[in-house]
Amino acid sequence: xxxxxxxxxxxxxxxxxxxxxxxxxxxxxxxxxxxxxxxxxxxxxxxxxxxxxxxxxxxxxxxxxxxxxxxxxxxxxxxxxxxxxxxxxxxxxxx
Amino acid sequence: xxxxxxxxxxxxxxxxxxxxxxxxxxxxxxxxxxxxxxxxxxxxxxxxxxxxxxxxxxxxxxxxxxxxxxxxxxxxxxxxxxxxxxxxxxxxxxx
Amino acid sequence: xxxxxxxxxxxxxxxxxxxxxxxxxxxxxxxxxxxxxxxxxxxxxxxxxxxxxxxxxxxxxxxxxxxxxxxxxxxxxxxxxxxxxxxxxxxxxxxxxxxxxxxxxxxxxxxxxxxxxxxxxxxxxxxxxxxxxxxxxxxxxxxxxxxxxxxxxxxxxxxxxxxx
Amino acid sequence: xxxxxxxxxxxxxxxxxxxxxxxxxxxxxxxxxxxxxxxxxxxxxxxxxxxxxxxxxxxxxxxxxxxxxxxxxxxxxxxxxxxxxxxxxxxxxxxxxxxxxxxxxxxxxxxxxxxxxxxxxxxxxxxxxxxxxxxxxxxxxxxxxxxxxxxxxxxxxxxxxxxx
Numbered sequence: 001x002x003x004x005x006x007x008x009x010x011x012x013x014x015x016x017x018x019x020x021x022x023x024x025x026x027x028x029x030x031x032x033x034x035x036x037x038x039x040x041x042x043x044x045x046x047x048x049x050x051x052x053x054x055x056x057x058x059x060x061x062x063x064x065x066x067x068x069x070x071x072x073x074x075x076x077x078x079x080x081x082x083x084x085x086x087x088x089x090x091x092x093x094x095x
Numbered sequence: 096x097x098x099x100x101x102x103x104x105x106x107x108x109x110x111x112x113x114x115x116x117x118x119x120x121x122x123x124x125x126x127x128x129x130x131x132x133x134x135x136x137x138x139x140x141x142x143x144x145x146x147x148x149x150x151x152x153x154x155x156x157x158x159x160x161x162x163x164x165x166x167x168x169x170x171x172x173x174x175x176x177x178x179x180x181x182x183x184x185x186x187x188x189x190x
Numbered sequence: 191x192x193x194x195x196x197x198x199x200x201x202x203x204x205x206x207x208x209x210x211x212x213x214x215x216x217x218x219x220x221x222x223x224x225x226x227x228x229x230x231x232x233x234x235x236x237x238x239x240x241x242x243x244x245x246x247x248x249x250x251x252x253x254x255x256x257x258x259x260x261x262x263x264x265x266x267x268x269x270x271x272x273x274x275x276x277x278x279x280x281x282x283x284x285x286x287x288x289x290x291x292x293x294x295x296x297x298x299x300x301x302x303x304x305x306x307x308x309x310x311x312x313x314x315x316x317x318x319x320x321x322x323x324x325x326x327x328x329x330x331x332x333x334x335x336x337x338x339x340x341x342x343x344x345x346x347x348x349x350x351x352x353x354x
Numbered sequence: 355x356x357x358x359x360x361x362x363x364x365x366x367x368x369x370x371x372x373x374x375x376x377x378x379x380x381x382x383x384x385x386x387x388x389x390x391x392x393x394x395x396x397x398x399x400x401x402x403x404x405x406x407x408x409x410x411x412x413x414x415x416x417x418x419x420x421x422x423x424x425x426x427x428x429x430x431x432x433x434x435x436x437x438x439x440x441x442x443x444x445x446x447x448x449x450x451x452x453x454x455x456x457x458x459x460x461x462x463x464x465x466x467x468x469x470x471x472x473x474x475x476x477x478x479x480x481x482x483x484x485x486x487x488x489x490x491x492x493x494x495x496x497x498x499x500x501x502x503x504x505x506x507x508x509x510x511x512x513x514x515x516x517x518x
Contacts, residue, residue: 082395
């Protein structure tokens with residue numbers, strides 16, 4: 001069966017494209033698809049411990065089962081919000 | 096010596112004017128001036144325990160000594176900020 | 191156009207102007223503004239079971255502005271990188287109108303939130319502003335805190351509420 | 355004019371529009387809006403000793419909007435009377451521009467502050483948005499948190515930061 005794959009940010013840079021189409025066996029999991037990508041793009045393997053995934057624009061687990069036509073997204077660690085990292089300066093003591 | 100007196104909010108309603116001029120003896124304190132006002136306007140006495148005072152637009156203590164020409168303000172409890180009292184509804188537990 | 195950072199006014203409050211003022215103040219320092227928080231206090235239609243028609247705010251303006259300055263100094267002492275602006279409106283306000291606007295800017299968000307919250311807590315404690323509530327059936331002066339800027343316990347309470 | 359309360363956009367952020375949106379949402383309920391808080395996250399010129407030239411934000415937009423909805427639901431669960439609006443900008447942003455704008459409204463100020471702070475903490479944890487920092491000498495993707503909306507510890511951490 002066929003699924004589309006979306007990748008973002010540095011993972012997109014590694015893969016060299018924002019969107020791919022890939023064949024996976026019937027019943028394959030998100031992890032199976034990911035492992036295939038890492039085989040193609042070894043640098044992506046660095047995200048093994050910090051990756052998130054979504055299927056059809058919902059967050060999904062790595063063992064989620066895929067279906068023909070699914071859109072699977074692989075998400076490196078996120079950094080929305082302010083423009084840069086934000087440590088604390090003032091004297092609030094517990095935060 | 097002569098001082099001007101400003102009163103606000105409900106205290107102004109009690110006194111019936113926003114500003115007064117009063118004679119006080121040399122060396123009189125804010126408290127002496129206040130006691131004179133309470134003698135004139137007994138309802139003002141209700142503020143004995145909750146009053147603040149200012150002399151020449153700086154917060155002052157009741158024992159602050161007055162000088163000729165001072166502007167003395169008597170301030171009932173304040174309520175700046177939002178439009179009404181603001182209790183808590185949500186589930187932050189310590190506030 | 192430059193506006194007073196701390197003011198009592200009869201005009202409608204302009205939060206954007208306050209945000210602009212605090213933002214440029216922080217940008218003058220080395221790190222730059224990373225976070226701006228704001229607070230608007232609005233006139234609510236219901237209070238203690240009464241239907242409110244309007245509120246009237248009255249200030250002892252010169253002391254109110256000096257007290258805003260004192261609060262800004264307290265904020266600088268606690269959160270040296272933060273800048274605040276406060277405008278409080280006086281006169282008659284309709285339901286939904288803003289009585290107070292606060293903007294706080296800082297390089298980092300924790301300080302901007304704390305400075306903004308601290309400002310409103312202290313305003314309610316010590317700024318000589320009063321409000322009269324006109325409700326269905328009468329009117330009443332709302333009396334809150336005895337204003338004492340030197341009350342360390344009140345200041346600590348504001349700090350506790352501001353600090354996560 | 356009615357705007358989307360939760361959005362990813364390439365346009366300059368309009369905090370006033372967000373404030374208007376949350377204010378009318380609360381006013382529809384019985385108590386009315388008494389407090390509106392807001393947060394703006396701006397692009398700072400300095401980060402980790404680097405001089406930043408610009409930032410580029412990228413989003414997985416449909417999931418980002420769904421995740422804003424999840425955060426709004428979490429806020430309703432914790433602070434039933436609060437309403438929030440969030441717009442996050444994507445594309446290239448210059449120093450001083452706002453990347454995220456949040457407005458939170460509630461009958462009472464404690465809830466409005468908490469809801470606003472909770473929103474930005476959760477956004478940083480779980481919304482699929484990334485930023486690339488262009489600095490003097492190169493560029494780097496800033497990677498923060500592994501996004502896991504079901505991570506109870508992360509959610510609790512956001513709650514702790516939001517709650518005074």
